[in-house]
Amino acid sequence: MSKTDDNLMEKIVSLCKRRGFVFQSSEIYGGLAGFYDYGHYGLALQNNIKNSWWKKFVDSRRDMYGLNSSIIFNPKVWVASGHVAGFLSTTPEGKKFNEMFQTQVGAGEEAITSYLRPETAQGIFVNFKNLIDAHHPKLPFGIAQIGKAFRNEIAPRDFLFRQREFEQMEIEYFVRASEWEKYFEYWKDEMLEWMKEIGIDMTKVHELEVPNGERAHYSKRTTDFEFDYPFGRKELFGLAYRTNFDLSNHKLDYIDEEKNEKIVPHVIEPTFGVDRAVLALLLSAYKEDPEGKQVSNGAGEKDGPRVYLKFKPNMAPVICAVSPLLKNKPELVEYANTKVYAPLKAEFGRVAWDDNGNIGKRYRRQDEIGTPYCIVIDFDTLKDDTVTIRDRDTALQERIKVSDLVKYIEEKI
Numbered sequence: 001m002s003k004t005d006d007n008l009m010e011k012i013v014s015l016c017k018r019r020g021f022v023f024q025s026s027e028i029y030g031g032l033a034g035f036y037d038y039g040h041y042g043l044a045l046q047n048n049i050k051n052s053w054w055k056k057f058v059d060s061r062r063d064m065y066g067l068n069s070s071i072i073f074n075p076k077v078w079v080a081s082g083h084v085a086g087f088l089s090t091t092p093e094g095k096k097f098n099e100m101f102q103t104q105v106g107a108g109e110e111a112i113t114s115y116l117r118p119e120t121a122q123g124i125f126v127n128f129k130n131l132i133d134a135h136h137p138k139l140p141f142g143i144a145q146i147g148k149a150f151r152n153e154i155a156p157r158d159f160l161f162r163q164r165e166f167e168q169m170e171i172e173y174f175v176r177a178s179e180w181e182k183y184f185e186y187w188k189d190e191m192l193e194w195m196k197e198i199g200i201d202m203t204k205v206h207e208l209e210v211p212n213g214e215r216a217h218y219s220k221r222t223t224d225f226e227f228d229y230p231f232g233r234k235e236l237f238g239l240a241y242r243t244n245f246d247l248s249n250h251k252l253d254y255i256d257e258e259k260n261e262k263i264v265p266h267v268i269e270p271t272f273g274v275d276r277a278v279l280a281l282l283l284s285a286y287k288e289d290p291e292g293k294q295v296s297n298g299a300g301e302k303d304g305p306r307v308y309l310k311f312k313p314n315m316a317p318v319i320c321a322v323s324p325l326l327k328n329k330p331e332l333v334e335y336a337n338t339k340v341y342a343p344l345k346a347e348f349g350r351v352a353w354d355d356n357g358n359i360g361k362r363y364r365r366q367d368e369i370g371t372p373y374c375i376v377i378d379f380d381t382l383k384d385d386t387v388t389i390r391d392r393d394t395a396l397q398e399r400i401k402v403s404d405l406v407k408y409i410e411e412k413i
C-alpha cells in the first residue's frame, strides 16, 4: 500500500462528515452499526452515479425496461427463491442464521411474517409476466431496477462497504440458454466500460472467478469485480449466470415466437452496489497535494497538505462555486448573485454559493467537496466584468469575462 493509503479510510470518513457527504445514522443516540445517512453532497454524488447508470443501461438501450418494485413481498417469494432456506450466515457462536430482516405485516392474529428484500432482483423476477404482457419484448431483453436492499449482516464494517441497509442497481438480462456465455462476456465489458466512465480507478479493479462452493445458491458462474480498498481487495460489483433457477422456481415461462416454443429464459445478472460505487469513487478521487499552496488555516482547521477530490466534472456534487470576495460588500454580493450565480445555477443546477470564511478557506472547502471550478467576484469585476476562475486540480487561476463563463465551463465538462 502506498504512503497516501496510510489512514486513508479514516481520512475519507472524516472528510465525508466534515463536508456533508455521509453521516452515521442516528448519531446523536450513538448510531446503529451498519446504517448511514447521506447528506447534501453525498446524495448528489449518489444521484450522479445512479443517473449515469440509468442513462447507459436503460435510457440509451432498446432492450431494457425499468421497474420500481415494493420492498416487502408475499413471503412465498422468498421461499420459492431459496432465500428462506439458503440465505444463511454463521454467527461467531457457530449457529446458522438467516440474514433477511423479518417484519410483521398486519396486526394481531391476522399478522404474517415477511422480510425486507435482501436483493432487488426478486422484484424483477416476480414481475416477469407483467412486463412481458405489457411490453411483449423479444429475447434477449433486460429489466433494470435501482432500490434499497436489507441484510442483517453479522459484522457490518468498513464504512459504506458492508451495511445492513444499502442500495443496489441490478439488471436481470433474459437470454436463450444456448447464448448465456456470449452475453456473460458482453455484460462483463459493459460493466467495465461504465466503471471507467464514472471515474473508478481501473488500476484498482480486478476480476475474480468465484469458485464452486463459494457462489450464491442460484449461480452457476460468478465473476466478481474486486477493488483495492485500503482494507483489502474486496468485492465491488458482481456478474452472475443465474441459469433459469429463479424463473423456474416461480413457475414462469416465455413463448419464444422465433422457435414457436415455450421456454424458461436464462438470466445474466450484472449487479452494482450504489454505496460501494460511492466509496470506490471517493477512494479513486482522493488526492493530497503536498506542495499545496491553497491551504488556509482559518479557525478550527488544521494545517496540512491540500486535499481535493478529483471527480470527473459530470460526477462532482458541485460543478462550480461562486464567491463574492467579501460578503459584507453589498455591491460585490449583488453582482455575484445576479450576474454570476443566478445564470450559472439556471444552466448547470449543481452550483454552490460560498461566502463563508476567507477565500483560502473557501477553496479548501470546495477542493474537499471536489468542485472543479471556483469563481471569485472582486473589485476588478465591478470595473471590467471579469472574474477569477480557479481549477481544482492545478489550483491555477485565470481571469475571464463573465459573459464567457457558461461557455468556458461547458467546454471543460
Ligand code: GAP
Pocket: 118, 119, 120, 121, 151, 153, 160, 161, 162, 163, 164, 166, 167, 168, 170, 235, 236, 237, 238, 269, 271, 272, 273, 274, 275, 276
Ligand atoms: N442479486 C444479486 C446480489 O444481490 P450480491 O453480490 O449479494 O448479489 C450485489 O450483492 C451487490 O450489492 C454487491 O456486488 C455489492 O456491490 C452490493 N452489496 C452487497 N451486500 C452489501 C452490503 N452489506 N453493503 C453494501 N453493499 C452491498
